[in-house]
Amino acid sequence: MDMIRSADPNRAQALPDARPDSIDGPAVRAYLGRIDRLIRRHRAYLTGLDAVLGDGDHGDNMAIGFRAVSEVIQDLPPNATPGVVIRAAGHRLVAAVGGASGPLYGTAFIAAGHVAGDAGVVGLETLASMLDSAATALARRGRCAVGDKTILDALRPAADAFAAAASNGSPLEGCLAVAVTAARDGMLSTRPLIARRGLALRMGTRSIGHLDPGAVSCYLLIRAMIPGK
Amino acid sequence: MSDREELRDRIAALESDRRQIVEEAQREADAMFAQYQLSQLLATGAGLQELAGMVLVELMRLAEASSGAIWFQGTTADRLRLVASLGPLANDEELGQASSVPAIAEVCTPARGWTVLGLGDEPPLGVLAVAPEGGALDSEGLRVIQLSRHELAVAFRSAQLREMLDRERQELTAIVEGATDAIVQVDELGRFLRLNPAAEQLIARAGAEAVGRRCADVFDCARLGVHDPSGCPFLEVVATGEPITDRTLDVRDATGRPKRLAGSFAATPPEPGSATRFTAILRDMSAVKALDELREGFVATVSHELRTPLALIRGYTETLLHLDLDPETRRDYTQRILDTTGRLGTLVTEILDIAQLNANPVVLERVPVRFESLVARLRGDLAMTGSDDRLAVSLSRNLPLVEVDSTRIGQVLENLVMNALKYSPADRLVTLGASVESAWLVVTIEDEGIGVPEDDRQLVLEPFHRARNVRESAMPGTGLGLYIARRLVEAHHGELRVSDRADGRPGTRVTFSLPLQRSGRAARERGSAAASSAAASSTADAASAGSDGRPPFATGTRHD
Numbered sequence: 001m002d003m004i005r006s007a008d009p010n011r012a013q014a015l016p017d018a019r020p021d022s023i024d025g026p027a028v029r030a031y032l033g034r035i036d037r038l039i040r041r042h043r044a045y046l047t048g049l050d051a052v053l054g055d056g057d058h059g060d061n062m063a064i065g066f067r068a069v070s071e072v073i074q075d076l077p078p079n080a081t082p083g084v085v086i087r088a089a090g091h092r093l094v095a096a097v098g099g100a101s102g103p104l105y106g107t108a109f110i111a112a113g114h115v116a117g118d119a120g121v122v123g124l125e126t127l128a129s130m131l132d133s134a135a136t137a138l139a140r141r142g143r144c145a146v147g148d149k150t151i152l153d154a155l156r157p158a159a160d161a162f163a164a165a166a167s168n169g170s171p172l173e174g175c176l177a178v179a180v181t182a183a184r185d186g187m188l189s190t191r192p193l194i195a196r197r198g199l200a201l202r203m204g205t206r207s208i209g210h211l212d213p214g215a216v217s218c219y220l221l222i223r224a225m226i227p228g229k
Numbered sequence: 230m231s232d233r234e235e236l237r238d239r240i241a242a243l244e245s246d247r248r249q250i251v252e253e254a255q256r257e258a259d260a261m262f263a264q265y266q267l268s269q270l271l272a273t274g275a276g277l278q279e280l281a282g283m284v285l286v287e288l289m290r291l292a293e294a295s296s297g298a299i300w301f302q303g304t305t306a307d308r309l310r311l312v313a314s315l316g317p318l319a320n321d322e323e324l325g326q327a328s329s330v331p332a333i334a335e336v337c338t339p340a341r342g343w344t345v346l347g348l349g350d351e352p353p354l355g356v357l358a359v360a361p362e363g364g365a366l367d368s369e370g371l372r373v374i375q376l377s378r379h380e381l382a383v384a385f386r387s388a389q390l391r392e393m394l395d396r397e398r399q400e401l402t403a404i405v406e407g408a409t410d411a412i413v414q415v416d417e418l419g420r421f422l423r424l425n426p427a428a429e430q431l432i433a434r435a436g437a438e439a440v441g442r443r444c445a446d447v448f449d450c451a452r453l454g455v456h457d458p459s460g461c462p463f464l465e466v467v468a469t470g471e472p473i474t475d476r477t478l479d480v481r482d483a484t485g486r487p488k489r490l491a492g493s494f495a496a497t498p499p500e501p502g503s504a505t506r507f508t509a510i511l512r513d514m515s516a517v518k519a520l521d522e523l524r525e526g527f528v529a530t531v532s533h534e535l536r537t538p539l540a541l542i543r544g545y546t547e548t549l550l551h552l553d554l555d556p557e558t559r560r561d562y563t564q565r566i567l568d569t570t571g572r573l574g575t576l577v578t579e580i581l582d583i584a585q586l587n588a589n590p591v592v593l594e595r596v597p598v599r600f601e602s603l604v605a606r607l608r609g610d611l612a613m614t615g616s617d618d619r620l621a622v623s624l625s626r627n628l629p630l631v632e633v634d635s636t637r638i639g640q641v642l643e644n645l646v647m648n649a650l651k652y653s654p655a656d657r658l659v660t661l662g663a664s665v666e667s668a669w670l671v672v673t674i675e676d677e678g679i680g681v682p683e684d685d686r687q688l689v690l691e692p693f694h695r696a697r698n699v700r701e702s703a704m705p706g707t708g709l710g711l712y713i714a715r716r717l718v719e720a721h722h723g724e725l726r727v728s729d730r731a732d733g734r735p736g737t738r739v740t741f742s743l744p745l746q747r748s749g750r751a752a753r754e755r756g757s758a759a760a761s762s763a764a765a766s767s768t769a770d771a772a773s774a775g776s777d778g779r780p781p782f783a784t785g786t787r788h789d
Binding site (some may be wrong): 099100103104107140141142143196197198199201202 | 258259263269270273279283
């Protein structure tokens with residue numbers, strides 16, 4: 001594997017300060033911490049969206065889930081690899097989050113964690129592959145496709161944009177920027193769609209005009225990948 | 230094979246096993262998640278139709294089908310009904326006609342791409358048919374559906390029962406709401422839980438105001454003393470658990486008006502987890518009670534009124550027969566017999582009048598009459614008894630003609646004026662007035678007598694009811710006069726009422742209205758509309774004077 005290895009995998013630093021275009025275990029922990037904060041900040045908004053289309057608990061579920069994730073990764077050894085941290089987060093999400101979003105996000109994290117394997121540091125190509133794998137696993141578990149008004153509507157374009165940027169030679173920062181933009185566009189694209197999965201099915205055409213709460217939370221998860229946000 | 234090769238093969242085999250195990254675990258996780266999502270949909274509490282439509286979309290996705298249909302059993306019949314269908318192969322007309330498993334199998338053949346699955350046990354409660362577009366169905370998805378088929382059947386059945394319950398509840402509500410009998414429900418402490426509109430009307434109180442209050446307070450049982458707590462039918466049912474099929478009780482409504490209620494009381498079987506409720510179905514028997522009292526009163530009064538003069542006549546006659554009296558005393562006694570027979574005659578006439586009034590319709594011989602001539606006739610009659618000098622008449626000039634039965638209205642006038650003379654001191658005047666208000670002639674008779682207490686004003690217009698203060702005085706009377714007068718005025722489409730004097734002094738004012746003769750009215754309207762309106766506004770009743778053909782002080786619908 002042609003991965004850029006970190007000289008010191010135990011350095012607890014956010015992305016740009018690590019070796020360029022690679023992330024290590026502490027960077028992943030920092031990422032998960034940012035998700036926790038971001039989700040908490042948007043908890044009420046997510047729950048409000050879900051009250052329209054689902055059973056009105058998405059923000060609460062996600063907040064509880066990522067709080068649990070923050071706690072579980074503190075118990076991991078300081079030198080835990082990105083793969084270990086992400087897989088642990090995934091397993092915790094499956095168990096801790098109610099509704100369908102827990103198993104779905106959990107599946108995505110576990111799949112990404114498997115791609116990361118045991119490497120101490122992951123590079124751009126692996127990151128692209130991890131995102132792709134997360135999207136694929138989530139689509140399989142949720143039996144959904146892009147356009148079904150789901151998490152996938154934000155995740156799949158983000159993964160594709162990241163991979164395309166990475167193969168064009170963009171640095172990590174650039175790859176993340178296009179991924180966030182793609183996730184945002186994907187999230188917004190759910191507004192005019194008819195829900196075809198999950199509880200929003202019962203809304204039928206009345207689901208048109210509302211953002212999918214899953215796509216919104218997924219956008220937040222992608223956005224949290226940029227340090228400092 | 231070298232050891233090394235053997236080792237490599239074993240590693241490869243282990244690796245393949247691992248992959249298989251991982252794949253198997255993934256499939257299980259997929260299936261569990263799919264079932265979880267399905268069960269979330271099933272728990273939405275939607276009605277059968279909506280639920281089936283929603284679930285069909287999910288099932289078709291699971292099976293990777295492009296067409297699908299769900300049939301489900303009706304609540305009573307055991308034939309299957311198409312409840313949802315989707316996709317290019319789903320011809321509703323064709324699918325809808327299939328109402329049994331074999332019939333569905335005949336339409337949804339494997340040759341046409343259909344796979345048919347039963348939902349629930351054998352025989353199935355429902356059927357799912359799915360067909361792919363081009364390719365094949367997802368066997369993994371079908372497996373999930375197979376695993377969920379009992380859950381699906383149960384969910385559909387409960388959706389159906391829920392709908393049925395909703396419908397029944399709505400029907401029941403409509404019946405209760407629409408019932409003319411009052412239906413009230415109380416808890417074991419006698420607090421109102423529910424009342425239907427008839428009950429609200431009965432207790433003259435909005436349901437929201439009554440709910441939560443004890444029925445004994447609302448009905449004012451304690452103050453009324455109609456029953457001690459042990460006599461409360463509700464508490465009796467609470468104590469014994471036995472229903473009461475027929476019980477009469479006297480209560481008061483919110484306005485304090487006495488009400489006689491009759492009905493049944495029973496405990497409602499408690500729902501699990503809630504306390505027993507008690508339901509009463511009550512009918513307002515006040516009208517029946519009033520009628521009963523009226524009848525009793527009639528018989529008692531008539532027999533009393535007939536018996537008293539008869540006893541007098543008998544007494545005087547016996548005295549005349551058996552005693553040797555001086556001529557003056559004999560004259561006196563004979564005169565008394567004559568007077569008494571006169572009273573008897575009046576009573577019999579009045580009773581006959583009532584019988585006639587109750588004939589429907591009352592026959593009136595209406596002719597255009599000058600009201601002044603009726604008054605002149607009355608004055609002539611009064612002159613015979615020497616009481617004409619107590620009658621002050623004040624009529625508006627040029628009263629138009631009224632179209633009435635002059636005998637009957639003469640009788641009304643005589644009755645009212647005689648009443649006024651009778652119940653006021655001998656040195657006081659009785660004033661008779663008449664004026665025009667809109668299309669009505671309004672006649673007033675005012676006296677300075679003992680008056681009619683407010684509570685009795687409506688009642689004195691009913692047969693045999695005499696005002697309290699009159700009953701307490703020794704004044705003879707049948708209690709029929711005002712009633713007859715009212716009925717006669719009403720037969721003319723007018724109205725009669727009893728009120729205070731216009732000037733506020735003690736005494737009584739009786740007012741009645743008569744419709745003006747059409748031609749007279751027309752002439753009058755042509756003549757001076759201004760004068761008419763001025764006349765109308767000069768009286769206290771002007772506010773209600775209408776041009777809609779109702780008497781000027783019409784307050785109700787009595788004459789309609």
